[in-house]
Amino acid sequence: MAFTAKILLLGSGELGREFVISAKRLGCQVIACDSYAGAPAMQVADGCEVFSMLDGAALKSAVEKHRPDFVVPEIEAIRTETLAEVEAQGVTVVPSARATMMTMNRDAIREVAAVELGLRTSRYRYAESLEEVLAGAGHTGLPCVIKPVMSSSGKGQSTVRSADELERAWDYAVANMRGDRRRVIVEEFIAFDYEITLLTVRTREGVLFCPPIGHRQERGDYQESWQPTPMSAKALADAQDMARKVVDNLGGHGIFGVEFFVKGEEVIFSELSPRPHDTGMVTLISQNLSEFDLHARAILGLPIPEIRLYGPATSAVILADRESDRFRFEGLADALATPGAEVPDAEVDVRLFGKPTTRPYRRMGVALARAGTVEDSRRIAADAAARVRIVHDEG
Numbered sequence: 001m002a003f004t005a006k007i008l009l010l011g012s013g014e015l016g017r018e019f020v021i022s023a024k025r026l027g028c029q030v031i032a033c034d035s036y037a038g039a040p041a042m043q044v045a046d047g048c049e050v051f052s053m054l055d056g057a058a059l060k061s062a063v064e065k066h067r068p069d070f071v072v073p074e075i076e077a078i079r080t081e082t083l084a085e086v087e088a089q090g091v092t093v094v095p096s097a098r099a100t101m102m103t104m105n106r107d108a109i110r111e112v113a114a115v116e117l118g119l120r121t122s123r124y125r126y127a128e129s130l131e132e133v134l135a136g137a138g139h140t141g142l143p144c145v146i147k148p149v150m151s152s153s154g155k156g157q158s159t160v161r162s163a164d165e166l167e168r169a170w171d172y173a174v175a176n177m178r179g180d181r182r183r184v185i186v187e188e189f190i191a192f193d194y195e196i197t198l199l200t201v202r203t204r205e206g207v208l209f210c211p212p213i214g215h216r217q218e219r220g221d222y223q224e225s226w227q228p229t230p231m232s233a234k235a236l237a238d239a240q241d242m243a244r245k246v247v248d249n250l251g252g253h254g255i256f257g258v259e260f261f262v263k264g265e266e267v268i269f270s271e272l273s274p275r276p277h278d279t280g281m282v283t284l285i286s287q288n289l290s291e292f293d294l295h296a297r298a299i300l301g302l303p304i305p306e307i308r309l310y311g312p313a314t315s316a317v318i319l320a321d322r323e324s325d326r327f328r329f330e331g332l333a334d335a336l337a338t339p340g341a342e343v344p345d346a347e348v349d350v351r352l353f354g355k356p357t358t359r360p361y362r363r364m365g366v367a368l369a370r371a372g373t374v375e376d377s378r379r380i381a382a383d384a385a386a387r388v389r390i391v392h393d394e395g
């Protein structure tokens with residue numbers, strides 16, 4: 001069998017699963033890796049390996065065993081020193097070993113954005129002790145947001161409104177941080193009007209943008225995302241300009257999810273993922289090429305003649321509420337029948353990720369909706385998501 005390319009995927013969640021489908025449609029062979037067996041992307045890949053992505057030796061031996069053309073990170077927490085070694089040996093790390101290293105560490109990417117590129121960010125300080133947290137909050141003012149430098153999906157993150165909450169926020173960050181650096185970023189709380197993800201594709205021919213995605217977060221994790229989100233031409237141009245500067249600095253080819261806060265006409269850079277973004281799952285229904293298709297094409301050097309929005313669309317998450325490995329979904333038929341006759345142009349779809357276990361707030365699926373307006377698509381996607389119920393078999 002002749003494959004277009006061989007890909008080693010590091011992380012095998014829902015984003016990886018859709019990426020595998022896109023890459024396999026273009027004739028790639030994909031080996032999916034994660035720390036547990038039966039992960040979502042493994043179920044649709046050609047092969048799999050189970051090891052911790054933070055285990056450098058295991059990562060190296062997976063690369064040696066499979067000899068991939070591309071190593072494609074899907075999660076943030078990866079032994080990035082090993083990726084640098086792999087890259088030095090001639091394997092393409094997507095988008096680049098440096099990009100994965102910089103974005104895994106909030107302090108590293110913040111230095112690039114705020115200091116090297118001079119982009120507008122929130123005021124911030126780093127802290128490695130409670131004393132430094134107190135000093136940091138003195139610099140940013142209250143409220144402030146405290147986040148481990150290594151974490152994602154809001155883990156270990158809290159917003160502090162009064163000084164007596166700082167100690168709890170520090171303890172919470174330390175207890176939920178990944179990796180071995182006891183370090184947090186203390187950020188000025190931005191009372192933004194709205195926040196966006198600007199999906200930015202870096203290809204051999206240049207940089208392309210998807211229409212901006214708006215989203216709503218709870219506990220630092222996204223609940224719904226919609227596309228397009230209304231923005232002034234000036235704010236969009238500013239966001240695109242900043243996104244281009246950051247991705248050009250990071251280099252390589254692929255899709256990036258660049259996050260901004262917008263307040264009035266002011267656009268504030270927050271952070272970015274050098275890979276498909278969770279809020280970008282809306283593109284599974286909104287665009288001619290999803291963020292996963294775009295990532296695959298950019299990596300493989302295939303043309304992207306046009307990114308076309310089919311119409312306003314929303315993704316809404318389906319979350320679990322407890323820890324369990326004995327559960328099933330109910331209401332799928334009901335969800336797919338949303339919205340019935342009253343919105344004739346609407347389309348609804350569901351993605352269930354196939355995660356083997358539930359835990360509180362774990363994302364198990366998304367409902368997708370496209371309609372005549374963003375408001376209609378939000379309402380329909382929320383309805384459809386609510387109709388999918390996770391039922392637990394007791395005993």
Ligand SMILES: Nc1ncnc2c1ncn2[C@@H]1O[C@H](COP(=O)(O)OP(=O)(O)OP(=O)(O)O)[C@@H](O)[C@H]1O
Pocket residue numbers: 122145147151152153154155157187188189190191192195217220221222259270271278
């Ligand atoms: N400085 C801030 N001011 C106001 N809100 C903030 C600030 N920092 C973070 N938030 C809120 O928390 C959300 C999550 O923050 P952030 O993106 O930094 O965390 P994350 O753990 O990297 O999440 P993910 O990995 O899902 O992108 C933001 O999308 C925003 O809604």
Ligand SMILES: NCC(=O)N[C@@H]1O[C@H](COP(=O)([O-])[O-])[C@@H](O)[C@H]1O
Pocket residue numbers: 011012013014015016074075152153277278355362363
């Ligand atoms: N914000 C990052 C993000 O959404 N990442 C996605 O979640 C998966 C982990 O899910 P899990 O924690 O339920 O295993 C990751 O593998 C990735 O697909």
Ligand SMILES: [Mg+2]
Pocket residue numbers: 259271
């Ligand atoms: Mg984020």
